Amino acid sequence: MSGGVSGEDLVVFVGTGTGADGVGPVLPMREAAVNVADLAVTRGDGVFESIGVIDGRFIELPRHLARLKHSAAMLDLPEPDVDAFARAARLAVGAHAPQRELLVKLLHSRGIEGSDRASGWVQVLFGTDHSEARSTGIRVVTLDRGYRHDIAQTSPWLLQGAKTLSYALNKAALREAARRDADDVIFVSTDDVVLEGPTSNVLVRHGDLFRTPRPDLGILAGTTQAAVFETLGALGFETSEAVMAPAELATADGVWLLSSGRLIAPVRELDGRSLPVDAAFTRTLLERTFGL
Known part of the structure; x- marks a missing residue:
């Protein structure tokens, strides 16, 4: 199937049991099989990355590959072959049916328990x-x-700041948001500090200053957030990684959630209260950062 065009989602295996370059053939997802004893399945013992692809262009691929390695190191996983992951991603995108936006997921597992092979x-x-x-x-x-x-x-053993496959808590938070008639969540700490979303980073504007929570607060350093900061700097705005209280969200001139899928989504309502939305400025950021 490699080199063809598929009308369905695709999978490429990386590493054990693949070709000399560490990459397997392109498979339709319905034909791809993961061993049921793999620790990714039985324990969520692995890491992953989600990467946006727009018109065939990977969004921040080097940053995602670097973060995959960082997350793997935090879990004491074997180091992922990021070059093989990049080859597999490009191969699969090239074989996929064309679409304006695709989402690529890289998954790296400890493998079958006792095998010592990721x-x-x-x-x-x-x-x-x-x-x-x-x-x-x-x-x-x-x-x-x-x-x-x-x-x-x-408590570094709690692995805050690693993008692990253990997403049950994040999914539970999103279900709670739905029960509250909301679309998403911003987590706050017990001592009243803004953290992140289940799958996103937070961007807050006050005047010409744009801030995001510091990555040393036990949150995942954002690839989309880093790209947006570069755009904001080029536009002449001040950017900062900061410690923010939830009360600062309510007084902001704008709040956005940044992620690889939605990219940039303004928050129009927070805990039932309306927030200002600058649709024109959001479009500018999307165009200047991602070419959308």
Whole structure:
């Protein structure tokens, strides 16, 4: 199937049991099989990255590959062959049916328990239509994450700041948001510090200053956030990684959630209260950063 065009989502395996270059053939997702004893399946013992692809262009691929290695090191996983992951991702995107936006997932697992051989695969998925969220905004609730803002320093074994496959808590938070008639979540610490979303970073504007929570607060350093900061700097704005209280969200001139899928989504409602949405400025950021 490699080199062809598929009307369905695709998978390429990386590492064990693949070709000399560490990359397997392109497979339809319905034909791809992961061993049921793989620790990614039985324990969520692995790491992953989600990468946006626009008109065939990978968004921040080097940053995602670097973060995959960083997350793997935090879990004491075998180091992923990021060159093989990149080859597999490009191969699968080239074989996928053309679409304006695709989502690529890189998954790196500890493998089958006791084998001492990691496993990995790449998924290429049809992208979700996020146009409404980007233009009109999303409704968000704040939820207590259940620990202090300094947990990454006090309890590093809790793996805050690693992008792990253990997403049950994040999914539970999104279900709670839906129960509260909201689209997404911003986590806050028990000592009243803004953290991140289940799958996103937070961007806050006050005047010409744009801030995001510091990555040493036990949150995942954002690839989309880093790209947006570069755009903001080029536009002449001041940017900063900071410690922010939830009360500062309510007084902001704008709040956005940044992620590889939605890219930039303004928050139009926070805990039931309206926030200002600058649709024109959001479009500028999307165009200047991602060519959308």
